[in-house]
Amino acid sequence: MSQLALLGGTKMKRKPFPSWPQYDETERRALNEVLESRLWWRTEGTKTLEFERAFARYHGAKHGIAVTNGTAAIEVVMAALNIGAGDEVIVPDSTFVATASAVLFAGAMPVMVDVLPETDCIDPALAEAAITPRTKAIIAVHLGGHPADLDRLSELSARRAIPLIEDCAHALSSEWRGRRVGTFGIAGTFSFQASKLMTAGEGGAIIINDDELERLARSVHDCGRMPGQWFYSHYIYGSNYRLSEWQGAVLNAQLGRLDEQTARRHRNALLLDKLLAEIDGVTPQKLDPRCTRNGHYAYIFHFEPKVFAGVPAEKLMKALEAEGIPCEPGYPPVHSLDLFTSGAYRQRLAGEQRTREHSFLKQSYPNAQRAFSEAIWIPQPALLGDEEDMGEIAAAVRKLQGNAKELA
Numbered sequence: 001m002s003q004l005a006l007l008g009g010t011k012m013k014r015k016p017f018p019s020w021p022q023y024d025e026t027e028r029r030a031l032n033e034v035l036e037s038r039l040w041w042r043t044e045g046t047k048t049l050e051f052e053r054a055f056a057r058y059h060g061a062k063h064g065i066a067v068t069n070g071t072a073a074i075e076v077v078m079a080a081l082n083i084g085a086g087d088e089v090i091v092p093d094s095t096f097v098a099t100a101s102a103v104l105f106a107g108a109m110p111v112m113v114d115v116l117p118e119t120d121c122i123d124p125a126l127a128e129a130a131i132t133p134r135t136k137a138i139i140a141v142h143l144g145g146h147p148a149d150l151d152r153l154s155e156l157s158a159r160r161a162i163p164l165i166e167d168c169a170h171a172l173s174s175e176w177r178g179r180r181v182g183t184f185g186i187a188g189t190f191s192f193q194a195s196k197l198m199t200a201g202e203g204g205a206i207i208i209n210d211d212e213l214e215r216l217a218r219s220v221h222d223c224g225r226m227p228g229q230w231f232y233s234h235y236i237y238g239s240n241y242r243l244s245e246w247q248g249a250v251l252n253a254q255l256g257r258l259d260e261q262t263a264r265r266h267r268n269a270l271l272l273d274k275l276l277a278e279i280d281g282v283t284p285q286k287l288d289p290r291c292t293r294n295g296h297y298a299y300i301f302h303f304e305p306k307v308f309a310g311v312p313a314e315k316l317m318k319a320l321e322a323e324g325i326p327c328e329p330g331y332p333p334v335h336s337l338d339l340f341t342s343g344a345y346r347q348r349l350a351g352e353q354r355t356r357e358h359s360f361l362k363q364s365y366p367n368a369q370r371a372f373s374e375a376i377w378i379p380q381p382a383l384l385g386d387e388e389d390m391g392e393i394a395a396a397v398r399k400l401q402g403n404a405k406e407l408a
């Protein structure tokens with residue numbers, strides 16, 4: 001086994017991965033059109049509206065609303081559902097902070113529950129056990145692109161009459177039983193931040209089927225206005241979450257490329273599943289057979305520390321990076337973030353909820369912990385490579401495992 005690049009050996013990766021973001025003349029032309037039209041503002045422009053319609057159509061959803069980012073998308077849904085002080089919203093412990101902070105922004109309490117060990121997505125049984133009379137919604141996160149168990153979550157949502165929101169920030173174009181994620185719940189939220197599956201630098205979207213919820217969400221995203229009404233009439237609480245025409249124009253172009261890119265990412269991930277499963281101590285995130293397509297914001301694999309000589313994830317990732325393979329840690333469990341452990345989150349709460357003891361501070365979340373400390377993420381642009389690239393990723397992981405003792 002050759003020496004690790006981190007320790008002076010030759011790096012495994014020879015040719016560079018595809019660069020990200022990707023663009024061509026379509027983006028350039030669309031941006032130029034916006035420039036020359038002088039319609040740079042969503043309100044009087046056409047590009048963002050066009051994108052909203054195309055995005056909704058892509059998902060078979062009735063409505064699409066473009067917003068400033070993926071955090072804002074959740075905040076708008078919270079406000080449209082009238083979630084606020086005294087309420088609770090169930091979220092997975094393994095996610096980016098935004099899933100929980102958007103709940104806090106509404107003045108409600110995010111209630112973290114552990115995830116399933118195979119997919120790192122919310123455990124539906126634990127979500128049900130966390131329901132109280134205060135529960136106003138459940139947010140499922142399709143981590144890394146793999147859908148949460150939408151059969152069980154949809155059934156739970158219907159049986160307990162608690163709205164399900166899908167945080168699809170990672171899962172654009174993922175499918176569950178052949179249907180794109182985002183319309184299984186009452187609303188699906190998306191992010192177009194730079195690392196996401198399509199991007200305008202920043203950006204977000206909400207898809208909704210329910211007409212009344214869409215009316216409210218659209219109003220919240222535009223200062224409480226109602227479509228067709230006088231500009232200075234403001235009917236409900238709202239803010240300015242509008243997406244600019246520049247971003248609408250870029251996203252229209254990006255959407256046109258998405259299916260081909262998704263097919264490539266999914267195909268490469270299946271190959272990686274096969275190659276990595278052959279390495280002792282490595283378990284790829286499980287692909288549930290009901291997930292008919294994984295959009296793959298990231299390729300996630302778990303490693304067994306004892307097979308990797310007890311080397312911590314951080315050091316393994318340093319060694320993998322040195323081999324030329326981009327990689328990232330999973331999310332630190334939400335309940336363990338300073339925001340929560342320091343008590344700062346209470347500043348967003350009111351009344352009895354602000355001072356009450358919250359059980360999550362004492363609870364353990366073993367699977368979310370493992371999804372952080374025993375997992376490595378390979379970001380999505382690497383999956384746009386070819387078979388040779390996948391072979392090199394697998395060879396680098398194998399090299400890491402074979403040399404783990406020297407790293408220890």
Ligand SMILES: Cc1ncc(COP(=O)(O)O)c(C=O)c1O
Nearest residue numbers: 069070071096098169191192193
């Ligand atoms: C799961 C999840 N939800 C929400 C967001 C928030 O999206 P944005 O960064 O566009 O606000 C992110 C962003 O990384 C995310 O990963």
